[in-house]
Amino acid sequence: MFSRDRWDEILEALNANKFRTLLTAFGVFWGITILVLLLAMTNGLSNGVTAGFGDFATNSMFMWTQSTSKPYKGLPKGRRFNYDINDVAAIKSEIPNLKYVSPRNSLGGYQGANNVTRGTKTGAFQIYGDYPEYIYQQPMDLLQGRFLSYSDIEAKRKICVIGTGVVKSLYEKNEDALGTYIKVNGVNFMVVGTFKMSNSQGDKEEDANTIYIPFTTFGQAFNQGEDVGWMAITAVDGTSITDMKQQIFDLMKSRHKIDPTDRAIGHYDLSEQFGRINGLFSILSFVGYFVGALVLMSGIIGISNIMLIVVKERTKEIGVRRALGASPWSIKSQVLQESLILTILSGMTGISFAAIVIYVMNTILDRVGPVENFANPSVSMNVVFTALIILVVSGVLAGLIPANSATKMKPVDALRIE
Amino acid sequence: MISIKDLHKSYHMGKNSVHVLKGINFDVKEGEMVSIMGSSGSGKSTLLNILGMLDEADEGSYTLDNVPIKNLNEKIAAKYRNEFLGFIFQSFNLINYKSALDNVALPLYYKGMNRKERTERSMHYLEKVGLAQWSHHLPSELSGGQKQRVAIARALVSDPKVLLADEPTGALDTQTSYEVMELIQGINDAGKTILVVTHEHDIAQMTKRIVNLKDGVIIDDSVVEQVRASAHV
Numbered sequence: 001m002f003s004r005d006r007w008d009e010i011l012e013a014l015n016a017n018k019f020r021t022l023l024t025a026f027g028v029f030w031g032i033t034i035l036v037l038l039l040a041m042t043n044g045l046s047n048g049v050t051a052g053f054g055d056f057a058t059n060s061m062f063m064w065t066q067s068t069s070k071p072y073k074g075l076p077k078g079r080r081f082n083y084d085i086n087d088v089a090a091i092k093s094e095i096p097n098l099k100y101v102s103p104r105n106s107l108g109g110y111q112g113a114n115n116v117t118r119g120t121k122t123g124a125f126q127i128y129g130d131y132p133e134y135i136y137q138q139p140m141d142l143l144q145g146r147f148l149s150y151s152d153i154e155a156k157r158k159i160c161v162i163g164t165g166v167v168k169s170l171y172e173k174n175e176d177a178l179g180t181y182i183k184v185n186g187v188n189f190m191v192v193g194t195f196k197m198s199n200s201q202g203d204k205e206e207d208a209n210t211i212y213i214p215f216t217t218f219g220q221a222f223n224q225g226e227d228v229g230w231m232a233i234t235a236v237d238g239t240s241i242t243d244m245k246q247q248i249f250d251l252m253k254s255r256h257k258i259d260p261t262d263r264a265i266g267h268y269d270l271s272e273q274f275g276r277i278n279g280l281f282s283i284l285s286f287v288g289y290f291v292g293a294l295v296l297m298s299g300i301i302g303i304s305n306i307m308l309i310v311v312k313e314r315t316k317e318i319g320v321r322r323a324l325g326a327s328p329w330s331i332k333s334q335v336l337q338e339s340l341i342l343t344i345l346s347g348m349t350g351i352s353f354a355a356i357v358i359y360v361m362n363t364i365l366d367r368v369g370p371v372e373n374f375a376n377p378s379v380s381m382n383v384v385f386t387a388l389i390i391l392v393v394s395g396v397l398a399g400l401i402p403a404n405s406a407t408k409m410k411p412v413d414a415l416r417i418e
Numbered sequence: 419m420i421s422i423k424d425l426h427k428s429y430h431m432g433k434n435s436v437h438v439l440k441g442i443n444f445d446v447k448e449g450e451m452v453s454i455m456g457s458s459g460s461g462k463s464t465l466l467n468i469l470g471m472l473d474e475a476d477e478g479s480y481t482l483d484n485v486p487i488k489n490l491n492e493k494i495a496a497k498y499r500n501e502f503l504g505f506i507f508q509s510f511n512l513i514n515y516k517s518a519l520d521n522v523a524l525p526l527y528y529k530g531m532n533r534k535e536r537t538e539r540s541m542h543y544l545e546k547v548g549l550a551q552w553s554h555h556l557p558s559e560l561s562g563g564q565k566q567r568v569a570i571a572r573a574l575v576s577d578p579k580v581l582l583a584d585e586p587t588g589a590l591d592t593q594t595s596y597e598v599m600e601l602i603q604g605i606n607d608a609g610k611t612i613l614v615v616t617h618e619h620d621i622a623q624m625t626k627r628i629v630n631l632k633d634g635v636i637i638d639d640s641v642v643e644q645v646r647a648s649a650h651v
Contacts, residue, residue: 005527016515320511323472324572325500325528328492407492412472415511 024306025346027299032350035292042288044377046281057137057234058274063267064230072259083228097239103228105129118182123169126210129218145193152214161193165208187221241271300394307402319414328407339399347391420446425478438464440634451606453614453622456631471495504573508585510565512557518568519553525576543571563594581612600647
């Protein structure tokens with residue numbers, strides 16, 4: 001169908017009125033550019049916002065205690081209670097489909113007093129008592145050594161894993177932190193690993209200024225006993241933590257003699273928040289597609305329109321061609337192919353142009369550093385292919401009406417047109 | 419070569435219908451050069467269009483080179499036109515963005531001939547009409563007479579059975595007309611069957627037979643002594 005002769009024919013026809021061809025092509029060019037840019041922007045926004053979640057396992061929730069608000073079974077309201085290590089065991093044994101249940105305790109924190117010293121250096125850091133599986137919920141890159149292990153938990157070893165921020169403030173440059181000791185609230189801990197958060201935004205500083213020690217050591221060293229500050233709970237893939245959390249709350253309430261309707265358990269459902277934001281972005285990208293497609297459509301209508309005019313202008317030429325032996329199909333397919341080529345060429349140019357714009361945007365973003373809620377605007381190859389398919393289909397559609405009108409007229413009438 | 423029996427054709431415009439051809443009977447033998455004359459409205463162009471398969475008759479039969487021409491769909495009509503007929507128009511009808519050579523090659527393109535052969539053949543016919551050195555010029559760079567020569571080359575290039583010329587000299591001055599007629603006579607001398615529609619007597623006299631149409635019927639069909647166009651050039 002696309003012989004070299006046909007190419008020549010098409011290029012000749014398109015060349016015959018360059019300015020008009022260019023203007024027509026611009027409609028589609030602009031449409032596809034807008035479409036791709038809109039999708040890239042949506043993607044950038046989505047990348048930016050989801051980066052705020054870091055790498056934290058999103059099918060998770062955090063659960064802590066609050067004071068009770070209702071009297072229950074002879075107990076007064078306003079009572080405070082604590083989770084303990086047995087609650088963790090109970091959740092693990094009674095609630096199915098949970099991947100990780102990590103009890104946690106913490107010390108220090110935002111604007112806290114200096115709590116860690118090493119020689120003459122001191123610093124204020126966030127200290128967490130954790131179980132080894134916490135690293136699966138909050139992925140981090142271990143730069144040196146290792147994370148906590150179960151033998152640390154059992155032996156209540158006084159070891160710690162420290163963030164890059166801690167290393168920076170307590171150690172000289174090029175000094176090896178592994179095997180050294182730091183003093184946390186007067187208790188010596190040996191450093192067995194250093195880490196940095198792999199992909200988180202915003203909280204970078206805080207993350208880097210974090211020290212992890214075994215949960216059991218924490219309880220003993222800092223007088224927490226078996227109390228659990230809060231828990232990070234992750235459901236297995238395929239089950240939603242949002243659907244399961246009520247079960248967990250009910251279990252906790254019954255274990256701590258709390259009215260089932262009480263709000264005494266505080267929680268933050270990461271999965272729900274994440275889902276909400278994901279939902280927002282699917283709507284945004286739908287809007288991107290929708291608006292982009294509309295703009296593209298106006299470009300395509302432009303092509304269709306111009307092809308109609310071209311066909312009308314060339315009525316006589318078409319009549320001559322038919323008198324010389326052109327079959328209706330060869331006329332039709334030429335019009336179709338002209339519109340197809342015009343659409344695809346201008347579409348490809350549009351996609352390339354949009355790619356350049358995206359590239360420039362990324363370069364600028366790289367240069368100025370992270371921008372809040374916006375990162376790496378990009379489109380996947382899938383989007384590009386989808387756009388191309390849309391182009392091909394619409395090119396054919398744009399040519400259909402003009403192609404039919406080209407052969408509707410009898411050759412004798414077409415020849416009579418002046 | 420051409421045989422037409424009892425051909426009728428009417429045009430309908432709204433409620434009015436015009437009976438243009440009212441029973442035409444007409445035969446053309448191979449190698450003849452026939453002119454069809456008549457005032458405007460006599461039906462001569464309609465007849466030529468039917469002969470050229472650009473239009474269809476309402477009634478009657480039409481046989482071209484022993485092939486009955488009836489119930490044609492556009493695809494077959496296009497094929498027949500390409501194989502059997504060469505058209506020469508009053509207004510040349512060259513495609514203005516194609517060079518003379520490409521214009522001539524167009525029927526061969528629709529025949530499906532490959533490029534090389536097409537170019538060779540078209541060049542050969544351009545030489546025949548004396549325009550070899552103009553092969554790469556656009557129609558807008560040619561004079562009227564040259565354009566008609568290109569059109570004649572185009573009509574001949576696919577070696578059709580019959581050449582149909584609709585007022586071939588209508589847009590040309592007298593001198594150029596005679597030059598074109600000389601060329602057409604030469605083609606006829608080589609054996610090609612040619613039909614010329616004209617309303618100019620001097621042009622008609624340059625054919626071998628004149629068919630006179632009036633109000634849709636043939637009123638006169640006579641063989642004439644051919645005037646050689648070369649005598650006027």
